[in-house]
Amino acid sequence: xxxxxxxxxxxxxxxxxxxxxxxxxxxxxxxxxxxxxxxxxxxxxxxxxxxxxxxxxxxxxxxxxxxxxxxxxxxxxxxxxxxxxxxxxxxxxxxxxxxxxxxxxxxxxxxxxxxxxxxxxxxxxxxxxxxxxxxxxxxxxxxxxxxxxxxxxxxxxxxxxxxxxxxxxxxxxxxxxxxxxxxxxxxxxxxxxxxxxxxxxx
Amino acid sequence: xxxxxxxxxxxxxxxxxxxxxxxxxxxxxxxxxxxxxxxxxxxxxxxxxxxxxxxxxxxxxxxxxxxxxxxxxxxxxxxxxxxxxxxxxxxxxxxxxxxxxxxxxxxxxxxxxxxxxxxxxxxxxxxxxxxxxxxxxxxxxxxxxxxxxxxxxxxxxxxxxxxxxxxxxxxxxxxxxxxxxxxxxxxxxxxxxxxxxxxxxx
Amino acid sequence: xxxxxxxxxxxxxxxxxxxxxxxxxxxxxxxxxxxxxxxxxxxxxxxxxxxxxxxxxxxxxxxxxxxxxxxxxxxxxxxxxxxxxxxxxxxxxxxxxxxxxxxxxxxxxxxxxxxxxxxxxxxxxxxxxxxxxxxxxxxxxxxxxxxxxxxxxxxxxxxxxxxxxxxxxxxxxxxxxxxxxxxxxxxxxxxxxxxxxxxxxx
Amino acid sequence: xxxxxxxxxxxxxxxxxxxxxxxxxxxxxxxxxxxxxxxxxxxxxxxxxxxxxxxxxxxxxxxxxxxxxxxxxxxxxxxxxxxxxxxxxxxxxxxxxxxxxxxxxxxxxxxxxxxxxxxxxxxxxxxxxxxxxxxxxxxxxxxxxxxxxxxxxxxxxxxxxxxxxxxxxxxxxxxxxxxxxxxxxxxxxxxxxxxxxxxxxx
DNA sequence: GATGAATGAGCGTTCATTCAT
DNA sequence: AATGAATGAACGCTCATTCAT
Numbered sequence: 001x002x003x004x005x006x007x008x009x010x011x012x013x014x015x016x017x018x019x020x021x022x023x024x025x026x027x028x029x030x031x032x033x034x035x036x037x038x039x040x041x042x043x044x045x046x047x048x049x050x051x052x053x054x055x056x057x058x059x060x061x062x063x064x065x066x067x068x069x070x071x072x073x074x075x076x077x078x079x080x081x082x083x084x085x086x087x088x089x090x091x092x093x094x095x096x097x098x099x100x101x102x103x104x105x106x107x108x109x110x111x112x113x114x115x116x117x118x119x120x121x122x123x124x125x126x127x128x129x130x131x132x133x134x135x136x137x138x139x140x141x142x143x144x145x146x147x148x149x150x151x152x153x154x155x156x157x158x159x160x161x162x163x164x165x166x167x168x169x170x171x172x173x174x175x176x177x178x179x180x181x182x183x184x185x186x187x188x189x190x191x192x193x194x195x196x197x198x199x200x201x202x
Numbered sequence: 203x204x205x206x207x208x209x210x211x212x213x214x215x216x217x218x219x220x221x222x223x224x225x226x227x228x229x230x231x232x233x234x235x236x237x238x239x240x241x242x243x244x245x246x247x248x249x250x251x252x253x254x255x256x257x258x259x260x261x262x263x264x265x266x267x268x269x270x271x272x273x274x275x276x277x278x279x280x281x282x283x284x285x286x287x288x289x290x291x292x293x294x295x296x297x298x299x300x301x302x303x304x305x306x307x308x309x310x311x312x313x314x315x316x317x318x319x320x321x322x323x324x325x326x327x328x329x330x331x332x333x334x335x336x337x338x339x340x341x342x343x344x345x346x347x348x349x350x351x352x353x354x355x356x357x358x359x360x361x362x363x364x365x366x367x368x369x370x371x372x373x374x375x376x377x378x379x380x381x382x383x384x385x386x387x388x389x390x391x392x393x394x395x396x397x398x399x400x401x402x403x404x
Numbered sequence: 405x406x407x408x409x410x411x412x413x414x415x416x417x418x419x420x421x422x423x424x425x426x427x428x429x430x431x432x433x434x435x436x437x438x439x440x441x442x443x444x445x446x447x448x449x450x451x452x453x454x455x456x457x458x459x460x461x462x463x464x465x466x467x468x469x470x471x472x473x474x475x476x477x478x479x480x481x482x483x484x485x486x487x488x489x490x491x492x493x494x495x496x497x498x499x500x501x502x503x504x505x506x507x508x509x510x511x512x513x514x515x516x517x518x519x520x521x522x523x524x525x526x527x528x529x530x531x532x533x534x535x536x537x538x539x540x541x542x543x544x545x546x547x548x549x550x551x552x553x554x555x556x557x558x559x560x561x562x563x564x565x566x567x568x569x570x571x572x573x574x575x576x577x578x579x580x581x582x583x584x585x586x587x588x589x590x591x592x593x594x595x596x597x598x599x600x601x602x603x604x605x606x
Numbered sequence: 607x608x609x610x611x612x613x614x615x616x617x618x619x620x621x622x623x624x625x626x627x628x629x630x631x632x633x634x635x636x637x638x639x640x641x642x643x644x645x646x647x648x649x650x651x652x653x654x655x656x657x658x659x660x661x662x663x664x665x666x667x668x669x670x671x672x673x674x675x676x677x678x679x680x681x682x683x684x685x686x687x688x689x690x691x692x693x694x695x696x697x698x699x700x701x702x703x704x705x706x707x708x709x710x711x712x713x714x715x716x717x718x719x720x721x722x723x724x725x726x727x728x729x730x731x732x733x734x735x736x737x738x739x740x741x742x743x744x745x746x747x748x749x750x751x752x753x754x755x756x757x758x759x760x761x762x763x764x765x766x767x768x769x770x771x772x773x774x775x776x777x778x779x780x781x782x783x784x785x786x787x788x789x790x791x792x793x794x795x796x797x798x799x800x801x802x803x804x805x806x807x808x
Numbered sequence: 809g810a811t812g813a814a815t816g817a818g819c820g821t822t823c824a825t826t827c828a829t
Numbered sequence: 830a831a832t833g834a835a836t837g838a839a840c841g842c843t844c845a846t847t848c849a850t
Binding site: 216247248250251254255 | 812813815
């Protein structure tokens with residue numbers, strides 16, 4: 001299945017396998033629709049054993065959401081760093097490409113990260129919400145830069161941030177081999193869409 | 203609350219109140235996260251009474267999803283009819299405006315319609331899936347028309363259909379008074395985004 | 405199917421159709437396993453309508469059990485009357501034949517009458533229990549007569565009453581066309597069994 | 607109470623206590639009339655705990671029915687073995703005695719085994735139905751043997767199998783201290799009845 | 809005589825979680 | 830690190846019954 005998690009960030013051993021099983025089930029049935037016993041069943045452990053690794057079902061989701069947001073921030077940060085001295089257009093393209101590729105590479109994680117955040121207790125969600133805001137800020141900065149330099153033309157930059165930021169989210173829901181497009185092709189297309197939305201010239 | 207349903211299509215009396223309560227809860231907690239007793243509680247009836255009106259929890263969702271898709275098709279159809287003889291650009295703008303306004307007017311319905319369809323038994327989902335495909339087809343037709351007439355320039359029209367079609371969906375998740383923009387302003391902005399994505403010139 | 409009730413005793417119209425439906429379902433699923441809605445469904449009426457004819461589910465069963473016992477008493481009485489002046493052997497044969505034929509003719513009624521009596525509130529059951537005792541008495545009288553005249557030889561007449569009285573009960577559970585025997589054949593066989601059990605000579 | 611189960615075959619601990627409670631209630635109210643909470647209440651556990659031991663209410667019944675049939679087969683087999691070289695008459699008497707004693711020793715189990723089999727899902731019932739057929743076969747064999755040797759005289763051996771096989775069933779419904787007869791007395795009487803029904807001479 | 813809407817109680821079952829082992 | 834047994838609460842749903850129409 002597509003239940004893939006970023007290496008490095010993801011814990012090893014049983015903890016990691018619990019996360020992967022949770023990812024699979026939360027993506028398919030939602031947080032409320034997936035049960036601790038189903039998760040344990042996939043991992044091959046008793047449901048009570050799960051509590052030796054995570055203090056509650058909510059903490060499993062929190063860990064996933066956290067990983068998803070951290071990976072997003074990492075990729076966007078990297079993209080920004082790589083284009084720090086480029087034009088606003090190049091910076092925007094890099095951000096959108098990175099965002100889209102995140103969603104083609106970890107589609108289930110993106111789905112869970114985006115649509116199950118509300119199921120999280122406020123305290124468990126806080127960290128992730130902050131990461132999310134940082135990402136948003138990065139996109140907003142680039143758009144504002146472009147507007148300032150005259151490279152972009154936007155009537156309502158804030159709406160543009162939301163619209164462009166929302167592009168990647170959809171990708172996670174349908175990207176797959178049946179699409180007959182590579183991740184790069186999709187990323188390039190969406191980068192073009194973003195540039196056009198920003199009214200970029202040159 | 204934003205638990206608003208299109209008039210006319212929505213049944214009257216207890217049936218309608220059940221739908222509104224279901225809409226509110228499904229939007230907030232998802233299908234699996236909302237309980238029949240919660241719905242009944244909002245309506246102010248015994249949970250058993252619900253079954254005098256709908257044969258199962260799934261049928262409540264199905265009715266909502268159905269109404270959502272029918273309203274979408276109705277609005278898109280109206281927009282298309284009103285611009286039948288206009289340029290592809292005007293047709294596209296009309297479709298996107300209609301789509302966005304649907305999401306500003308019935309945000310909860312749009313959220314439920316889009317993100318809980320998977321919770322529906324295949325048989326209950328079929329009708330709605332067909333309506334959804336019709337809407338997609340309408341957007342695709344306009345984009346193809348624009349490409350044919352040279353009005354639009356698109357490398358990959360199919361991806362554009364998806365990207366533009368996805369614009370409205372996000373709107374439902376954040377539109378509200380706190381945004382300090384009218385529904386018309388948002389619709390106009392998004393129509394502009396769509397035209398830019400399509401590479402429309404004049 | 406085999407949901408047949410004795411004519412004459414059974415009420416006409418909807419009341420009768422309710423009884424037949426109840427008979428069918430109580431025989432198949434037991435009193436607790438059959439629902440008022442199922443009964444109403446077979447009759448083709450609303451479940452609330454049933455209460456215009458019977459004050460409760462229990463009263464439907466009571467009516468059936470009553471009919472069953474009355475038919476039994478009627479048939480046994482007739483058999484006894486027809487052989488009043490015959491030998492004990494002929495009297496016994498007539499009783500057993502009548503008993504068996506009752507069970508071949510109204511198998512479902514017999515099943516319900518025998519195995520759902522316990523589900524009846526004591527007050528509703530009383531009348532039927534009295535009828536049942538009368539029938540038992542008739543059989544006991546014949547056996548005692550035969551013992552007195554030396555026609556029968558029995559170590560423990562009371563056990564014989566029970567054993568012979570129980571013969572018919574089984575018949576209801578398997579009699580049918582698949583048996584490839586007529587009701588008369590079965591009745592004759594069982595009458596012979598009874599005579600043998602009684603140790604009848606001549 | 608008479609909620610007694612054969613030792614050895616019956617599981618120990620909570621599992622066994624669940625079976626005993628189920629036996630008591632199924633015998634009294636039937637399968638449909640007894641609730642999981644009633645069973646759990648008698649055992650003294652939460653109703654959810656029951657599901658740690660049996661996957662469904664039906665499986666509790668299935669276990670009981672299974673035990674009942676296994677005990678029946680075991681006792682009949684033993685009786686047959688002990689009289690293997692005896693006359694058909696002695697073999698028949700041994701079988702009937704064993705059958706009756708089974709019903710005096712485990713009356714509730716016999717009632718449940720006989721009258722709730724129909725409530726079992728076909729798959730759960732299969733094994734028990736096979737055991738039941740084996741028992742029937744044993745009785746049929748003895749009767750056929752007696753007919754062949756001229757020891758018995760039967761017009762319709764198949765009906766005799768059913769009639770004699772049905773003798774024991776009734777016993778379970780009334781045997782008890784109030785009867786003022788020992789289990790042995792009843793068994794002997796019924797063995798005599800069976801021999802007479804078979805038309806045995808010496 | 810019949811209905812649809814309604815109800816309180818209860819159904820079999822599953823939930824997330826705890827705890828002794 | 831892992832388990833089986835246990836729990837209170839809740840699940841979706843059906844029950845027999847009532848009542849205004």
